[in-house]
Amino acid sequence: MVLLTQMLYRLRVQVIAYGLGLALWAAIEVFLYPSLESSLGELDYPEAILDAFGIQGTSLADPRGFLGAEFFSLGPLVLGAFVVAASTAALAGEESSGTMEMLAAFPVGRTRMFIQKAAAVLIATLGVAAITSIGWAVSVPFVDMGRELTLLDLVGATFQQVSFASFVIALGLFFGAIAPSRGTAAACTGGVLVVAYLLVAIASSVDSVENLKYASPYYYSDLSGVLIDGVELRHQLVLWSATATLGLLALVAFEGREFNAERWQFGALMPRGGTDIEMTSTNAEPGRVPRRSRRGLSSGVRWLIFLVLLAGLAAGGVYAYRYAASLPPVVAISGRVDAPSVVILAPTSGVVSTLTAVEGQQVRQGDLLGWMENTLDKTQVPVTTPHSGRITTLSLHQGQFATAGTPVVVIHDLTQLHVLLEVDEDDIGRVAVGQPVALSFSSLGLRITGAVGSVATLPTANPAARPGQSRKYEVKVPLDAVDPRVIVGLPVDARIAVGVARQ
Amino acid sequence: MVSIPAIQTAHLGKRYSGSVRALADVDLTVPAGTVFGLLGQNGAGKTTLIRILLDMIRPTEGRASILGFDCQDDGVEARTHVGYLPSSAQYYSYMTGQDMFEFAARTRGITPDAALLDDLTQRLDLNPDRPIRTLSRGNQQKVGLIAALLAQPEVVILDEPTSGLDPLMQDVVLDIVREVAAQGRTVFFSSHILSEVERVCDHVAVLRGGLLVGSFDLAEQRRLAARRVTVQFAEMPPPSAFAGMAGSRYLGVEDGRAVFEVTDGFDTLLKHIAAFTVVDVEAHEPTLEDFFLSLYTDEPEQPVAGGAA
Numbered sequence: 147m148v149l150l151t152q153m154l155y156r157l158r159v160q161v162i163a164y165g166l167g168l169a170l171w172a173a174i175e176v177f178l179y180p181s182l183e184s185s186l187g188e189l190d191y192p193e194a195i196l197d198a199f200g201i202q203g204t205s206l207a208d209p210r211g212f213l214g215a216e217f218f219s220l221g222p223l224v225l226g227a228f229v230v231a232a233s234t235a236a237l238a239g240e241e242s243s244g245t246m247e248m249l250a251a252f253p254v255g256r257t258r259m260f261i262q263k264a265a266a267v268l269i270a271t272l273g274v275a276a277i278t279s280i281g282w283a284v285s286v287p288f289v290d291m292g293r294e295l296t297l298l299d300l301v302g303a304t305f306q307q308v309s310f311a312s313f314v315i316a317l318g319l320f321f322g323a324i325a326p327s328r329g330t331a332a333a334c335t336g337g338v339l340v341v342a343y344l345l346v347a348i349a350s351s352v353d354s355v356e357n358l359k360y361a362s363p364y365y366y367s368d369l370s371g372v373l374i375d376g377v378e379l380r381h382q383l384v385l386w387s388a389t390a391t392l393g394l395l396a397l398v399a400f401e402g403r404e405f406n407a408e409r410w411q412f413g414a415l416m417p418r419g420g421t422d423i424e425m426t427s428t429n430a431e432p433g434r435v436p437r438r439s440r441r442g443l444s445s446g447v448r449w450l451i452f453l454v455l456l457a458g459l460a461a462g463g464v465y466a467y468r469y470a471a472s473l474p475p476v477v478a479i480s481g482r483v484d485a486p487s488v489v490i491l492a493p494t495s496g497v498v499s500t501l502t503a504v505e506g507q508q509v510r511q512g513d514l515l516g517w518m519e520n521t522l523d524k525t526q527v528p529v530t531t532p533h534s535g536r537i538t539t540l541s542l543h544q545g546q547f548a549t550a551g552t553p554v555v556v557i558h559d560l561t562q563l564h565v566l567l568e569v570d571e572d573d574i575g576r577v578a579v580g581q582p583v584a585l586s587f588s589s590l591g592l593r594i595t596g597a598v599g600s601v602a603t604l605p606t607a608n609p610a611a612r613p614g615q616s617r618k619y620e621v622k623v624p625l626d627a628v629d630p631r632v633i634v635g636l637p638v639d640a641r642i643a644v645g646v647a648r649q
Numbered sequence: 650m651v652s653i654p655a656i657q658t659a660h661l662g663k664r665y666s667g668s669v670r671a672l673a674d675v676d677l678t679v680p681a682g683t684v685f686g687l688l689g690q691n692g693a694g695k696t697t698l699i700r701i702l703l704d705m706i707r708p709t710e711g712r713a714s715i716l717g718f719d720c721q722d723d724g725v726e727a728r729t730h731v732g733y734l735p736s737s738a739q740y741y742s743y744m745t746g747q748d749m750f751e752f753a754a755r756t757r758g759i760t761p762d763a764a765l766l767d768d769l770t771q772r773l774d775l776n777p778d779r780p781i782r783t784l785s786r787g788n789q790q791k792v793g794l795i796a797a798l799l800a801q802p803e804v805v806i807l808d809e810p811t812s813g814l815d816p817l818m819q820d821v822v823l824d825i826v827r828e829v830a831a832q833g834r835t836v837f838f839s840s841h842i843l844s845e846v847e848r849v850c851d852h853v854a855v856l857r858g859g860l861l862v863g864s865f866d867l868a869e870q871r872r873l874a875a876r877r878v879t880v881q882f883a884e885m886p887p888p889s890a891f892a893g894m895a896g897s898r899y900l901g902v903e904d905g906r907a908v909f910e911v912t913d914g915f916d917t918l919l920k921h922i923a924a925f926t927v928v929d930v931e932a933h934e935p936t937l938e939d940f941f942l943s944l945y946t947d948e949p950e951q952p953v954a955g956g957a958a
Contacts, residue, residue: 248738407706
């Protein structure tokens with residue numbers, strides 16, 4: 147614990163400085179919000195900027211969107227700067243400043259040194275998050291942020307950053323263990339961070355390279371959208387796995403590192419044969435048992451480490467594939483009730499002479515809805531329905547003029563009511579006909595079950611879609627023996643059990 | 650009882666980047682309870698050897714052990730018995746000397762021995778309450794030295810311990826070194842200063858271009874070595890006057906002085922020459938310089954960098 151407490155003591159000034167800086171920033175943003183709220187609603191930010199900040203499906207006038215863009219998109223990078231500095235100072239910095247020469251002579255093993263230093267940096271990062279939270283605590287209670295956003299949400303989101311920061315710590319320790327100097331290690335760590343951030347920014351604004359985002363650890367942090375969507379456990383698992391793998395690699399590299407050698411050191415990460423020369427054992431003493439190699443630099447152990455890492459990477463790959471292919475077992479999505487509809491067009495240009503239909507009326511195929519009188523030849527033309535159903539829209543009125551071909555009546559076939567879901571392209575591959583669906587009409591307090599009836603093979607045409615916005619596919623869930631309160635347009639929350647084998 | 654060597658190396662070698670040889674085939678045995686000097690020019694491999702002993706770098710060939718513990722495989726165990734003064738020590742700038750002593754002690758799970766600390770700080774004339782960053786180079790050296798000695802380790806490794814100290818303090822340090830050895834502990838120190846090595850060391854090994862080119866048992870030498878005594882007489886006696894002296898031998902005349910080799914007969918010699926008028930007597934011990942220079946007057950394997958720091 148000596149090295150841990152000593153490292154924490156050395157970081158104290160940076161922790162307080164970064165913490166207070168972020169707290170001040172947080173508080174200022176909160177206090178600014180009310181004065182900007184009204185104008186922000188009208189502000190038309192370029193879409194690319196919103197995308198780059200990960201702000202989708204909300205506006206800057208929403209406090210969550212506002213703080214997401216103003217604080218949580220860049221805040222993690224500021225925290226990242228602290229973490230890069232601290233994690234490279236922890237081990238590489240000791241070398242570059244010359245203090246490792248004194249530290250490494252103490253009877254403290256490399257693993258212990260590594261763990262204590264890493265723990266110190268992690269605790270320091272939690273300290274920065276804690277001090278940052280003071281900024282929320284002194285501002286949020288005095289500002290109306292709406293019901294969606296509580297102090298606890300903001301503190302939670304602030305601490306959520308530590309999971310991404312842990313990845314950066316592992317990265318900093320890793321580069322610190324292989325790079326020639328602290329400066330190089332910090333530059334590499336910072337470089338990776340910037341690339342990770344840019345990958346997500348580019349992927350979200352350029353459609354053709356959208357999948358690039360999966361290569362970025364920043365994507366799995368869920369940080370920019372944390373206030374609106376929360377975080378996904380799957381993403382966190384990916385991040386934690388990467389952190390653990392990098393941390394292990396860093397430890398192995400640090401175990402094999404030669405201090406102040408001023409060159410790149412990959413040796414410990416490579417399997418290679420050892421040239422072990424046995425010490426002439428004239429120095430055996432009774433009572434002192436010759437010790438077995440504890441660090442194990444023998445080629446056997448090196449191979450073992452290499453294979454374990456390889457197995458870990460392979461397992462990670464398999465997991466990632468399974469995750470992409472079949473997990474998680476449920477896709478949750480909101481939709482609305484819909485029914486097949488038919489739009490009846492005015493059969494001729496003229497005035498409505500007789501109107502028998504009324505809105506809401508149940509009609510059968512072939513039923514007469516009214517008559518129109520042709521303006522030119524004054525002939526009476528009947529308006530009939532080609533389908534059975536309920537009249538949901540009636541824009542015909544007695545004596546009104548209508549041009550041939552304009553929509554005048556909409557009839558929904560309520561015997562074929564279904565729930566219409568627009569499933570994201572990321573999930574659509576796992577949705578199949580026959581999969582069970584749980585439907586919840588929260589406005590009615592009604593929960594029913596159903597099954598996927600059809601899955602669209604083409605995305606919905608959405609002319610308003612922005613580049614980078616994901617495409618949607620229509621999925622229909624038929625509603626049988628339905629409650630009469632379930633009407634067209636009613637919102638519904640659906641959960642599709644996509645883990646069930648397709649039929 | 651066969652005692653374990655304090656430090657032992659076998660075929661120890663170190664190459665950097667495959668080609669640069671820093672150390673090759675070094676077989677060294679440092680007996681426990683001795684003061685062992687490691688002599689060599691800058692770049693001869695002294696610090697490389699010491700840093701392998703402390704597991705800061707790894708040998709490319711051979712092995713090294715401290716008190717029987719492998720310096721690499723059992724490095725932690727080996728270092729629990731070692732106090733170390735780096736050649737160019739750097740310390741945390743925020744610490745005072747006292748902080749540093751406590752920090753070093755805590756890594757061993759002990760607290761500094763107050764009496765020993767008082768004694769060392771007084772003799773070395775160090776104020777332990779001053780921040781290390783405000784101390785001169787020499788005083789920082791003292792902090793490192795005290796930190797290395799404070800846990801009373803069985804093996805003390807000092808890399809150029811007197812560099813940066815004034816001559817008075819150098820004497821104090823060398824006194825302390827002898828005291829440590831007198832307690833049965835071992836001091837292994839590197840130096841390029843012949844006089845200090847000669848003064849305190851029982852053994853000396855000489856490194857040159859990464860190779861161990863010679864070793865020298867100074868204690869043995871002191872006991873057995875013949876001394877040269879030159880005498881200036883008012884009037885040179887005939888050589889026959891010095892025939893048949895027990896324990897010493899007349900060698901001839903050099904620069905107007907009679908030269909004798911004395912192995913075990915100072916008394917006989919003095920009584921012999923007292924019969925004549927003696928103007929001046931000088932006794933010479935065969936010096937480490939002679940030995941050291943002889944190693945360098947052979948054709949050098951590689952150019953020796955001139956100028957010791």
